[in-house]
Amino acid sequence: MSSNPLVQLQGVAKSFGRRLLVQNRSFALKDINLTVNRGEVVGILGESGSGKSTVANIITRLTSYDEGRYLYDGHDVAGYLKSESFGFKSRVQIVFQDPYGSLNPRATVAASIAEGIRLHQPQMSKAERDQRVAQLLEEVGLPADCGSRYPHEFSGGQRQRIAIARALAVGPELLVCDEPLSSLDVSIQAQVLELFVKLIRERHLTIIFISHDVNVVRLICDRVYVMHEGRIVEEGKATDVLSHPQNAYTARLLAAVY
Amino acid sequence: MAAPLLTLHNITVALRETGRRMVTGVGFTVHAGEVFGLVGESGSGKTLLTRTVFGLQDDTHLVDGTVTFNDKTLPREGYASAARKLLGGQIGFVPQDPFSSLNPTMRVGTQITEALYLAKGMPMNAPATRQAAIQVLAEVGIPEPELAFRQFPDQFSGGMRQRIVFAIALAQDPKLLIADEPTTALDAITQRRVIELMLDRCRNRGMAVILISHNLELLRQSVDRLAVLYGGQLHNVAPASSIGHETSHPYTEALFDCIPGKDKTLADIRAIRGEPVGAGFGLKGCAFAARCRYAEERCRTADLPLNDNSSTGFTACVLGRGAPA
Numbered sequence: 001m002s003s004n005p006l007v008q009l010q011g012v013a014k015s016f017g018r019r020l021l022v023q024n025r026s027f028a029l030k031d032i033n034l035t036v037n038r039g040e041v042v043g044i045l046g047e048s049g050s051g052k053s054t055v056a057n058i059i060t061r062l063t064s065y066d067e068g069r070y071l072y073d074g075h076d077v078a079g080y081l082k083s084e085s086f087g088f089k090s091r092v093q094i095v096f097q098d099p100y101g102s103l104n105p106r107a108t109v110a111a112s113i114a115e116g117i118r119l120h121q122p123q124m125s126k127a128e129r130d131q132r133v134a135q136l137l138e139e140v141g142l143p144a145d146c147g148s149r150y151p152h153e154f155s156g157g158q159r160q161r162i163a164i165a166r167a168l169a170v171g172p173e174l175l176v177c178d179e180p181l182s183s184l185d186v187s188i189q190a191q192v193l194e195l196f197v198k199l200i201r202e203r204h205l206t207i208i209f210i211s212h213d214v215n216v217v218r219l220i221c222d223r224v225y226v227m228h229e230g231r232i233v234e235e236g237k238a239t240d241v242l243s244h245p246q247n248a249y250t251a252r253l254l255a256a257v258y
Numbered sequence: 259m260a261a262p263l264l265t266l267h268n269i270t271v272a273l274r275e276t277g278r279r280m281v282t283g284v285g286f287t288v289h290a291g292e293v294f295g296l297v298g299e300s301g302s303g304k305t306l307l308t309r310t311v312f313g314l315q316d317d318t319h320l321v322d323g324t325v326t327f328n329d330k331t332l333p334r335e336g337y338a339s340a341a342r343k344l345l346g347g348q349i350g351f352v353p354q355d356p357f358s359s360l361n362p363t364m365r366v367g368t369q370i371t372e373a374l375y376l377a378k379g380m381p382m383n384a385p386a387t388r389q390a391a392i393q394v395l396a397e398v399g400i401p402e403p404e405l406a407f408r409q410f411p412d413q414f415s416g417g418m419r420q421r422i423v424f425a426i427a428l429a430q431d432p433k434l435l436i437a438d439e440p441t442t443a444l445d446a447i448t449q450r451r452v453i454e455l456m457l458d459r460c461r462n463r464g465m466a467v468i469l470i471s472h473n474l475e476l477l478r479q480s481v482d483r484l485a486v487l488y489g490g491q492l493h494n495v496a497p498a499s500s501i502g503h504e505t506s507h508p509y510t511e512a513l514f515d516c517i518p519g520k521d522k523t524l525a526d527i528r529a530i531r532g533e534p535v536g537a538g539f540g541l542k543g544c545a546f547a548a549r550c551r552y553a554e555e556r557c558r559t560a561d562l563p564l565n566d567n568s569s570t571g572f573t574a575c576v577l578g579r580g581a582p583a
Contacts, residue, residue: 047445047446047447155533185299185300185472185534186299186472186473186474186513186516186517187299187513187516187530187534187549188533188534189516190516190517190518190529190530191529191531193518193527193529194527194529197524212445212446213518215518215519215520215522216518218518219523219524219527253446255450256446256447256450256451257446257520258450258473258475258476258479258519258520
């Protein structure tokens, strides 16, 4: 595989609790080494409490880490100013699990989507911006003229589409998706999954797909990291890991899948 | 074949306040020792149906239909209390959330001996009752059952708590166990363990089970027969083994096709377009017609067929797709 790493976590650890008292600290993550190459779709698979969402939050800089190094496109993402010097915020976007909690209920859909554009491309005129929002809505499978409506007027699946459009608005190269399907109804999950497949094919995005659903990860990810109790227990090509697991925990997890 | 253990015939459930009919014309049978699945998306009415039929829901009532359990038809007058009398005796119930269904201030042992007292009149403090409780804790796979007997629910994980709830149900020696999404709050590995243990113990005792879930794949691999609800209508009753192999009701087929199962590739997955309708669609027209790939004009207006329970299979498809052979 060509090595063009976009995200590199080197020995990253994160603990919660009082910092000075070592015995009171509980480790959420220990010694995480993870690489995501440009253009890859990488899955992070684990049960609840395994630390997969903490990894997502570190990669998107929503939370800090205590030890190790995080390199983004070769830059050390240590401080805020440093990361803004290479435009981190417009290059990395996140889609959350719960589309009911992640959209501002008092902003119209168009305003939510346009907010990032206004911030990162202030030179864009209003007309251009409106056109861009309409394009994005169409791309995620919503009517282009629904921008003036509010989130509560949409179903869960439609809201998740809006959240995806908002993430795409600033033209990111990396999309971190934290359980984007789990709060949706079964028949809607398949629709949003189809949207992800379309985005992967058309946009050539780098995607980190965090999920507890082995079958979804197997279908769309190139590579997968399996997490258990704050550690990465196995990594490799998704088809290999999920058909011939080497680790005992991965094997147990796969055997439990319906 | 012997008479079924439970027969629902043309059950219609309505809200007390508005009279809106949420679940309409549902009928199916569950035989003694059979593991029966009830599947539907959220809002399809599966929980409303079960909770009303077994007298657990206060804001809904049965407006039509008959329920026969163990050869006795439940009376229409005072239905809820008659149905509730069966619970905790002949019918055991395992609700969804093991974190709120146990009494946090009572020791696990007491909660089981209480069930033994209420169902079988065994004195709560007698050594024999205690022994019976410990035995049932061991049966559901709790390690160190003597110790668990003295502990409180908060000392157990979600999976272990659900086993304790199951133990309480088993202690009453019911003929039928109803489990409403018993593993939705649990992780994958725990989920499989709890489901397998539950069904294994029930099959060993010859108990019938109604397993309610939104997860068609889980049911398909676990139950004997299953009923499919959509929009408060009963759409399909079919052997679990037929799904994905034989022609099914279009909704069952579509549901199966949109689940990323173990052996599927991306090409096998076909999303259902549109949004699911909630319960309360009524009986005029098929609730799924708006999303169905086979739908014709008459699907939207025809009266939906009712299950007369004359056979073990049933399809409500107006076009007759998935009719039992």
